[in-house]
Amino acid sequence: DAGVIQSPRHEVTEMGQEVTLRCKPISGHNSLFWYRQTMMRGLELLIYFNNNVPIDDSGMPEDRFSAKMPNASFSTLKIQPSEPRDSAVYFCASSPLGTNGYTFGSGTRLTVV
């Protein structure tokens, strides 16, 4: 199994541009999570899906952020328009439905200049 795959690994973009982060969960995992990690705020849960359905998006900072999971093998996190304060490492994680813990991807380091 290749694990949770995120792309791109690094993204540098200018303020105001649209950014799309991608995630492929582990096959068979029913739950998918998007986290953001910064020095100031640590790990923040942005949104999570169970069986492709968004369960809790209360962590999405504002309307500029949106996430989709069109099928069990793919999810996107979009920021439009991007701002410098969005600079962070964004992690995707997946798990079987239940209590076994998550498997994390390697993350996307986003820099908005």
Added chain:
Amino acid sequence: AQSVTQLDSQVPVFEEAPVELRCNYSSSVSVYLFWYVQYPNQGLQLLLKYLSGSTLVESINGFEAEFNKSQTSFHLRKPSVHISDTAEYFCAVISGGSNYKLTFGKGTLLTVNP
């Protein structure tokens, strides 16, 4: 609501010394507890977990953690650390009824010095 408190943001130790990273949780229902490790510029890796049964759980690289329900704690310990253990360690909890949502503490940076 579930929450996790990691009492130390940084723990510096010398190589071969013992270490304890503290974690306390709050939840009104049954809990499942985890420790994750993040090496520099990498993602988080599951180190160990407590789901049920024996309250003492171990990892393959010598770490152990003990679930203490009365003290609502899940401290991580290692009797002798290596320089390669330098990393950030995150305690996390899933509580019953949370829809399997994993809540993380703010992390403890363990720095092992020669």
